[in-house]
Amino acid sequence: MADVEVLALADDLSGANEVAAVLGGLRDRSAPGARPEQPGRARATSVRLDAASLRLQEPGPGVVVGVTDNRRRTAEEAAAHLARVLGEAVTARPDAVLLKFDSLLRGHVGAQLAAARRLAPVLFCPAVPALGRTVRDGVLRVDGVPLHEGSLWAAEPAPPAGSVPAQLAPAPVRHLDLRTVRGPGLDQALLRAAEGGAVAVADAETAGDLDRLAAAGMRQGHVLAGASGIAAALASRLPADAPGEGRARTPHVTPQDILVVLGTASAAGRRQAAALAAEGVPVHRLRPEQLAGFPLGTGGTVAVTVEAAVDPAISAAVNAALTALTVRAHGGRHLVLSGGETAHAVLDALGITELTPLAQAHPGAVVAATADGRLVTTRPGSYGSDTSLLEILSTVHALQDTTRKVPS
Template sequence: MIRIEKIAIIADDYTGAGDAGIHFARFGRKVELLLHIDALTRKRRDNIDIALTSETRFLDPDAAKGVVSDMVRQCRAAGYDRIFKKIDSTMRGNPGSEIEAVLAATGLSAALICPAMPKTGRTCVDGEIYLDGVPLHQSDIGHDPFHPLSSSSIADLLRLQTDLPIGFVGLNEIEAGEAALRRTILAMLERGIRLIIADATEDRHLAALAQQLAAGDLLSVGAGGLAEALARLCAPEGLEGREERKLLLQRPIVSVVGSLTEVSRRQAAHADKSGLFRTIDISSDAPAADIRMACETRLSDPSRSQPNILLRVVDGERPDKISREDGERVAEKLGLATASICSLVPCRTVVSTGGSTSMAVAEALGIESVDLIDEILPGIVVGACNQPDGSIEWFISKAGGFGDDSLLTEIDARCVSA
């Protein structure tokens, strides 16, 4: 066990903040996910970790760097000296420029970087990312319409945005033991290496990396896998095992599918055919009045008795490349539609897939922050809403690019009828 007073987790989108923050919550720490950094100054947070979204996934690298630099300064001014830089496990967004920004703002000499998440099939071998054994750039995520990738190499993807010297730690060095790994890292620091990329194919590799982060002299950079390993290491006394929590999630569920990955499309299609959801399809070009009317019409249909509601965007075939503006428009329309649904039907539980969609939906519902509570399935994060009118109790978020086709129906199986 190591003692860390307060941790600030900085991700580039909502689901990333939840993916990392939930592990610290599961190991006994209090974690609040703030939708906006200005909420940091509104109340005193003693012994509370924070998870933040910079919403920089779709900004250009220089703009993202500026936003993250300012966010780190505000966190440190509020007493959060330990920063965990959450990056996407598939290196989408601006990881290079944002890591560089955090290093500059904290004064740390180097970052230890590992985006692996073995529990969801995401591994790092010889400095390259694999998704269920498939090289990243050849996977469905590699063809993401917002961030198509031409390489699976972590170093190559970082070099698109930073000139900082890069080093590499392989599985042999990680398995050589804590002292030997420390010597390897110190030798890299002496050579001026600033970005240390590490392999991991199993949780024990991530645990070994977390031990190297204990001293606080390296910036922690990774996805949910490294966050979990570090959370286990700094768990309060007696809570080194993850807490089991009983949650009473209530139907009806509103499931909002905003991610355009093929995985999310299959999950929505499976839910649509399950008989558990009334499906509302909207067009991203539809005016606000038409969206509300479509929701009212579908929900008032007496022939429909499904307990839950599925909301998705249908715009024909997925294009190879989608602009940031297109993505923001889709997310905004889904947020508007979700707010309309929740004003018509008493819904206590909202499920949202995709980072931009989750942020837009949370804002449309008036959610100010979320207390992270549990992870009911790998990568499926449950939070208790802090919302002025208290109408929404649970907000469940999921990144778009993983999970079985039956995921949305599996979430339903964990709910009870109101």
Template structure:
């Protein structure tokens, strides 16, 4: 049976994409399976990639359901003897972090090594507590997530409540315990941690976010292991922003101010969804008033229907899909019948890109809603209109 260099188990689609993208950017053959029901088909093929991520789509499930999905995914991946088994968690601890980590720990019989810091996005870990741009997690916009409110306690408290006492190791120190939480304040801290993990393959169940996967990619592939494809053309782009977080709103506002001619389609408003724009650059939003009265699931499905309708108006001219927000990205790809994404790299930090089911005529980019600076979408929109 083929073996994997890196196996990644994530609880949502954008998380799976941004955790795997650093390896693709450095030339590793990398794939993302968008849902558990497609995993057996992918790992049964002869052309298994070096790095494989699976989206268990479990962030919004109950703790027991999420744990069961993670255990099943780990059970399928472990026979492939991954050198690194990576449990991707949200950097702001949304979802079933503890339940999923404990399930993966039981399945893998590996010790937990936890560090969800993403310093490039302002997320650090100090004394086992997540900070976002220097503020405690509970005091930030992420602490008020509408669908998945993160816990306010530090990680050691959360695990101790479930019967597992895990010490916190200061940044830069060598973990010797069976299970550890390791502080990280910058990328250098994560690089040191990655080097030490790679020196003992098979020992750790690595738990983290895009910051730690980036460090692992850099340390395991000091130079690109193969040719890295250029980013796709940006002259035909469909941007769908389903995330409701403040950062996504700021990015949309910046884009609209910089590109006032950009057509906007409101997916949850019948008049907007029924009149798809003919332009080669478009922006799809839930609604002009943030879609009051709709649940997050209804918004994601409405966005997916709208995107599918817009694609149907351009037969043979598949645009680059730019999907922001894990729920929206998953709803769109499920509606399009996609099984996996062949990753090619990153367009920008936290923006993964690749091809739907490996089809070079169907490019995609994804971004977690809270990732990126205010001008990220503006740069994409300006590049689109310049090339167009």
């Protein structure tokens, strides 16, 4: 399999770009002392919006990330779709396979892991210590608060289970506690889980825990599954540079205004929009019923955010209306899209099928380029500080300047 070192499959677009940035070795520009990313210097990475269209035997970049779009499917559909795509990957045998899911366990994670386990041994851990997301005694905690006791699932139709193994039901699982993860018996525990037909579900509280898991999983040929934490552990085990042939070419970025689209009604999203407005960026705060006919215009750097209480019953309709507004008024502008479902719908409508990640404005906020030089930034709705959108705009402006100076 030519130049593909790693195949990652993500269940939504923002997750795909997030894991592509991590696996591609793109620096976090928000980190203290970070310097602007130089396009073409990182590991060659491509994000394909349709995982089913992947042909893994073809030459390509060092890391290929496919979007299964399984978040919007039923559990049965998601499992069947992942099995089809992963079946080809297992046959083609890339150096490593990663399944990227939401770090808060949203989506049909258990059904997909069960389907994957029928094809290959699977090791799952959703911890992202850098974001305060850890797993102890099988319980996922966010900044110390158990997931099932917080409000991060407010937009979901039902609350999460009280533990990771319970949330994955009915997938067969074997829980690996911290003592096992940090002890000498980790390899044997993984082997017992594989022999028993179970998904190994591991605790982790530190990057070191995830490094041990990734190393043991790769030694035993497991598919690694989880969030950006396990992706970072995998990335640390890849060569510093991908092979020269097949490296992704950096598109020339065309200077354009920016359209920011926020579908979230969270308090964090409102603060981020307010920070934009304080810097002089026009922010249109629209109620759901205003989306269809709003005269946004096709020029200037502007932001749109939906002002509505979280209501799962209307979320699909709101997302469709917001997508239609974005497609109608994008005007060739660079795009900042918060939320994987909205981002995927917009790019599908614009006929964009592949992205080349260029930089991380901050963890989870990835700026990528299309083949014709448009910049598309995606970010999960729950990510980022109050200055998230300002950091993204700064990164987009810097990339426009950099790509005029650095040859692709």
